[in-house]
Amino acid sequence: MMQARSDRMRRQYKTIVLVPTMGFLHEGHLSLIKEGHRHGDDMVVSIFVNPTQFGPDEDLESYPKNLERDLELLQKQGVNAVFTPDAKEIYGKKFQTYVTLEKLPNYLCGASRPIHFRGVATVVTKLFNTVKPHVAVFGLKDYQQLIVIRQMVRDLDFGIEIIGAPTLREPDGLAMSSRNNYLTAEQRISALSLYKSLQKAKELIKSGIRDAATIIDAATELIQSYPETDIDYISICDTETLVDIKAIDRPVVMALAVKVGKARLIDNMILNQ
Secondary structure, X not given: OHHHHHHHHHHOOOOXXXXXXXXXXXXXXXXXXXXXXXXXXXEEEEEOOOXXXXXXXXXXXXXXXXXXXXXXXXXXXXXXXXXXXXXXXXXXXXXXXXXXXXXXXXXXHHHHOOOHHHHHHHHHHHHHHHHOOOEEEEEHHHHHHHHHHHHHHHHOOOOOEEEEEOOOEOOOOOEOOHHHHHOOHHHHXXXXXXXXXXXXXXXXXXXXXXXXXXXXXXXXXXXXXXXXXXXXXXXXEEOOOOOEXXXXXXXXXXXXXXXXXXXXXXXXXXXXX
16 A cells, blocks of 8 residues: 555655654654655655564563554644554565675674664665655664665665754753653663763863773763663764774764663764864
8 A cells, every 4th residue: 555655656756755763753753754844745754663673682562652642743744644564564474584784783783782783674675665765864863773774775776865864852962762761760860971971072072082992981981970871882983884993083973872771772973073
């Protein structure tokens, strides 16, 4: 049904824009839709909690959902179509075909979530083949995901323009995320340590420090000074390859993942020398 709709829109010379989500929408998602409206005239949002990107001990079953509220929000945003498949529709019986990238998934989140980006690349491929967009919008908060998808689109000749939209933050700096819903009031204060560590790194570079290890040590100390924080990784790396950088002699991305309580949170920032 969605493929037939997309074919019809293309015959009408509509420019289809896709914003893929896992639902439980917040202002960050809505900012992606607003950006998408700038790039086309047929806005499609997908809502699908993709099981193949969750590891066995992750939060697939508890991932927050509120489809009724999501649909109300999307209607107000002028969305033309909402694609809400279930797992059986995406992954039929005896499904065995996956999309994998050789290098980019080996860094950052992929190092501790080994199946994650195989699941992401596969489901995004399925969504692209079903919705047939001309443009797709992803958030810069999931920086590695954005880089993985851009590489996949280039490698497989999808012919889709991939737009990276800025991270939307709460007034205190916390990056908006559906998983923020897991945080208690006390844990939310600890969650602010991610943004504060990025700001600290920015200040250190401005003061003349170029050694990545020194900056990572400062960020580690800051985050660990808050209760209920467990660092997965802190990395300063190349903006395209995600390979770690030792001396900051060009723009880099500082990316981190920290577990606060039961919520695994990520954040990042582009840092200039």
